[in-house]
Amino acid sequence: MIKRILLAQPIWLFVLACLLIFSLSADHFFDLRNFANILIQTSTIGLIALGMTFVMINGNIDLSVGAVLALAASLAVGLQDALGIPLAVLVALGAGVALGALNGVIVWKTGVDAFIVTLGAMIGVRGLVFVYTGEQSFYASNFAYSDFGASSIGPIPTLAFIFLAATLIMHFILRNTIHGRNTYAVGGNREAALNAGIRVGPHMVINFMIVGFLAALAGITMSTQMGASTPNMGRDFELWTITAVVLGGTRLTGGAGSIIGTLGGVLAIGILRNGMNLLQVPSFYVLVIMGTILITVLFIDKQLSRNSTEELNV
Amino acid sequence: MTSSNLAASEQAQSEQQPILQLEGITKTFPAVVALSDVNFGVHIGEVHALLGENGAGKSTLMKVLAGVHQPNEGHIYLEGEKVEMHSPMDAKHKGVVLVHQELSLVPDLSVAENIFLGSLPHKSLGRVDWKKLYADTDVILKRLKCNFNPHDRVAELTTAKKQMVEIARALAFTPKVVIFDEPTASLTDTEKVVLFEVINDLRDQGVGMVYISHRMDEIFTLSDRLTVLRDGEYRGTLITADTNEDEVTQLMIGRSLEDRGQKVTPELGEVALDVKNLSCPGLFKDISFQIREKEVVGMYGLVGAGRTAIAETLFGLRTPSAGEIYLSGKKVTLNYPSDAIELGVALVPESRKEQGLVLDMNCKDNTTLPQLDELDNKVGWLNRKDELAIFNKYQELLSIKTPSWAQRVGNLSGGNQQKIVIGKWLSMHPKVLMLDEPTRGIDVGSKAEIHRLIRELAASGYAVLVISSEMPEVLGVSDRIIALYEGEYRGEFSGDTLTEDHLVQAITG
Numbered sequence: 107m108i109k110r111i112l113l114a115q116p117i118w119l120f121v122l123a124c125l126l127i128f129s130l131s132a133d134h135f136f137d138l139r140n141f142a143n144i145l146i147q148t149s150t151i152g153l154i155a156l157g158m159t160f161v162m163i164n165g166n167i168d169l170s171v172g173a174v175l176a177l178a179a180s181l182a183v184g185l186q187d188a189l190g191i192p193l194a195v196l197v198a199l200g201a202g203v204a205l206g207a208l209n210g211v212i213v214w215k216t217g218v219d220a221f222i223v224t225l226g227a228m229i230g231v232r233g234l235v236f237v238y239t240g241e242q243s244f245y246a247s248n249f250a251y252s253d254f255g256a257s258s259i260g261p262i263p264t265l266a267f268i269f270l271a272a273t274l275i276m277h278f279i280l281r282n283t284i285h286g287r288n289t290y291a292v293g294g295n296r297e298a299a300l301n302a303g304i305r306v307g308p309h310m311v312i313n314f315m316i317v318g319f320l321a322a323l324a325g326i327t328m329s330t331q332m333g334a335s336t337p338n339m340g341r342d343f344e345l346w347t348i349t350a351v352v353l354g355g356t357r358l359t360g361g362a363g364s365i366i367g368t369l370g371g372v373l374a375i376g377i378l379r380n381g382m383n384l385l386q387v388p389s390f391y392v393l394v395i396m397g398t399i400l401i402t403v404l405f406i407d408k409q410l411s412r413n414s415t416e417e418l419n420v
Numbered sequence: 421m422t423s424s425n426l427a428a429s430e431q432a433q434s435e436q437q438p439i440l441q442l443e444g445i446t447k448t449f450p451a452v453v454a455l456s457d458v459n460f461g462v463h464i465g466e467v468h469a470l471l472g473e474n475g476a477g478k479s480t481l482m483k484v485l486a487g488v489h490q491p492n493e494g495h496i497y498l499e500g501e502k503v504e505m506h507s508p509m510d511a512k513h514k515g516v517v518l519v520h521q522e523l524s525l526v527p528d529l530s531v532a533e534n535i536f537l538g539s540l541p542h543k544s545l546g547r548v549d550w551k552k553l554y555a556d557t558d559v560i561l562k563r564l565k566c567n568f569n570p571h572d573r574v575a576e577l578t579t580a581k582k583q584m585v586e587i588a589r590a591l592a593f594t595p596k597v598v599i600f601d602e603p604t605a606s607l608t609d610t611e612k613v614v615l616f617e618v619i620n621d622l623r624d625q626g627v628g629m630v631y632i633s634h635r636m637d638e639i640f641t642l643s644d645r646l647t648v649l650r651d652g653e654y655r656g657t658l659i660t661a662d663t664n665e666d667e668v669t670q671l672m673i674g675r676s677l678e679d680r681g682q683k684v685t686p687e688l689g690e691v692a693l694d695v696k697n698l699s700c701p702g703l704f705k706d707i708s709f710q711i712r713e714k715e716v717v718g719m720y721g722l723v724g725a726g727r728t729a730i731a732e733t734l735f736g737l738r739t740p741s742a743g744e745i746y747l748s749g750k751k752v753t754l755n756y757p758s759d760a761i762e763l764g765v766a767l768v769p770e771s772r773k774e775q776g777l778v779l780d781m782n783c784k785d786n787t788t789l790p791q792l793d794e795l796d797n798k799v800g801w802l803n804r805k806d807e808l809a810i811f812n813k814y815q816e817l818l819s820i821k822t823p824s825w826a827q828r829v830g831n832l833s834g835g836n837q838q839k840i841v842i843g844k845w846l847s848m849h850p851k852v853l854m855l856d857e858p859t860r861g862i863d864v865g866s867k868a869e870i871h872r873l874i875r876e877l878a879a880s881g882y883a884v885l886v887i888s889s890e891m892p893e894v895l896g897v898s899d900r901i902i903a904l905y906e907g908e909y910r911g912e913f914s915g916d917t918l919t920e921d922h923l924v925q926a927i928t929g
Contacts, residue, residue, distance in 0.1 A: 302538030303509025
């Protein structure tokens with residue numbers, strides 16, 4: 107059973123290897139507090155990656171998640187004096203869902219590639235963030251907001267708990283609901299899905315709304331950690347998210363992937379960053395190493411799943 | 421068609437209870453009339469065969485019936501009521517299901533998920549009812565005597581098993597009318613027997629069925645009536661028991677089959693291509709054959725027989741695990757297509773739109789694509805004059821119909837597109853010309869022209885290999901036919917042994 111999972115999810119082998127290597131080489135790595143730390147650090151990218159997995163299995167991509175994160179964080183912090191925390195958070199989440207729906211509807215109705223549509227949204231939404239904030243950072247005046255980011259449920263930090271709970275829920279939706287199955291079908295063979303009477307458009311819109319919601323949620327959790335929001339939050343997050351999802355075995359062209367894999371991809375990035383940080387590897391080298399690892403892991407994956415009857419000499 | 425037959429069929433129609441009736445169906449696509457005033461009906465518990473050459477309009481008619489296309493004119497009556505089929509799902513809900521010829525499955529989902537695609541059984545909150553899904557699938561698979569599991573991933577099944585999944589999918593909805601479009605094209609004999617049993621069961625249950633096939637024996641075993649289409653027009657409906665193959669063939673092609681082979685086999689030249697014991701794991705094994713100059717050799721087999729893979733190997737797209745290739749008596753190694761092109765081997769690929777042409781480029785640029793190296797003037801500029809000269813030469817030779825060399829290839833008709841691909845390769849002066857499904861998706865008129873062209877090219881000295889899944893095509897165009905089954909060589913036929921019966925026997929399990 108465990109062997110089967112490892113074979114189907116090679117990223118988990120990598121995660122285990124990293125755990126082993128860093129435990130032996132870095133002094134403070136194998137420590138419950140450090141693990142909780144890794145979970146908190148990865149929860150932001152992790153939350154978005156869960157939604158991105160849906161969108162990518164569906165055969166689309168969303169590049170606007172980083173900008174949506176910044177907008178949601180700015181709204182949640184900026185509006186809380188006027189509206190109170192709960193309402194401000196709701197508005198922030200609503201903005202995420204609405205922008206996701208907008209992305210989805212444009213992709214559905216115009217037929218323009220999701221890459222282009224969300225690239226436009228990424229630029230445009232970031233612009234909105236600057237318009238709304240006037241290029242200013244906002245600080246949460248109510249300490250309850252930042253206390254939430256530092257709180258724990260029993261031994262587990264609240265933010266880590268939120269991420270793990272979201273992972274479970276998303277896993278269940280993808281595996282066990284009609285929407286989840288149809289997400290695979292549309293990404294795997296759009297023509298066949300249409301022929302079978304599946305409404306391709308609405309499923310795509312729902313997935314964009316899900317990733318919008320999760321990006322907004324990530325913006326809120328991140329701002330509770332910082333007790334503030336900045337207009338430049340979440341830059342490059344779309345790239346890290348896609349990296350994590352692809353490391354987790356989701357196919358760029360859609361039709362295959364899993365939440366378990368994405369969790370592995372997110373943890374792999376988190377553990378690498380944390381471990382190398384503890385080993386005091388300069389941060390620029392960390393980037394070089396991460397880029398190399400991404401290509402290597404995908405190369406190995408390609409070799410493992412090689413199908414000689416489909417390959418031509420090029 | 422004789423008048424007594426006509427009368428008989430009309431009489432039978434009045435006795436039987438029709439479940440489905442199509443009247444005066446006309447369907448036009450931009451620039452093409454695909455169907456013109458076609459009538460077609462199915463009775464309760466009847467198998468009604470639909471025949472016609474490729475491009476005759478069979479598939480279009482069935483797509484109209486299954487809601488894929490909307491007709492421009494004409495009406496559909498289901499159980500006496502006028503209906504409109506808005507989409508495949510709509511047709512399915514009304515009880516009309518189409519078993520696709522092209523596999524329309526999602527590779528990464530399980531067998532059960534594919535069978536119930538679009539209508540998964542569910543519990544509250546949109547949760548899939550897995551227990552019911554797998555139990556229901558089990559029942560259907562048992563009925564079809566399939567030896568695979570509902571949990572199996574479709575990508576891992578053989579083509580034949582995938583075809584059975586398609587059929588299972590149609591039966592999942594207790595249908596009123598089932599359309600089988602070439603259902604046996606990739607089935608083995610045992611699976612065929614099971615399918616025929618299922619069809620007979622359905623007949624007893626009063627389901628109406630439309631059966632499209634090229635295989636006369638199947639049509640005469642299974643069907644109660646048959647309707648023939650030619651060039652999108654209705655050619656008549658016959659009662660199967662009252663007719664014979666000759667009469668049907670004549671209706672289909674407008675002349676009898678004997679007239680087709682007008683070929684004269686010329687004096688053959690030297691051996692141009694000699695293949696010895698060629699193998700490629702999982703695709704084909706131990707294949708040996710020769711082609712001489714001025715000779716057309718046909719390669720015939722079902723989907724998955726390894727025909728395309730052999731051509732790809734000879735073109736350097738695949739590396740064989742064993743065996744030798746000789747060109748004009750010299751042993752060669754083909755690692756990449758560039759090696760093959762240099763040594764005089766050309767491949768006109770199976771799907772011209774995906775593999776053969778750059779649709780957005782113009783006619784001239786497509787023609788000169790493989791030899792740009794030779795056309796540049798050492799600084800990297802292309803010599804337009806030389807380019808045009810090449811295009812003009814082959815436009816004339818192949819009589820390619822295009823308003824100008826600057827026309828976008830995507831705007832040409834299928835036949836002319838195919839000629840551009842052929843011209844492209846001829847301009848490379850090959851010795852061996854391989855054509856994979858040279859007339860797929862080409863209308864009947866241009867088809868005959870391509871066939872004639874192939875004969876002419878051979879006569880002028882090329883060694884030609886024609887791969888085709890159309891029996892009349894290989895029979896009509898080849899001097900010799902090599903039969904394949906699941907990657908194995910199943911014999912070579914020429915002269916007296918070159919008959920339909922021999923071929924069918926050779927390419928089935």
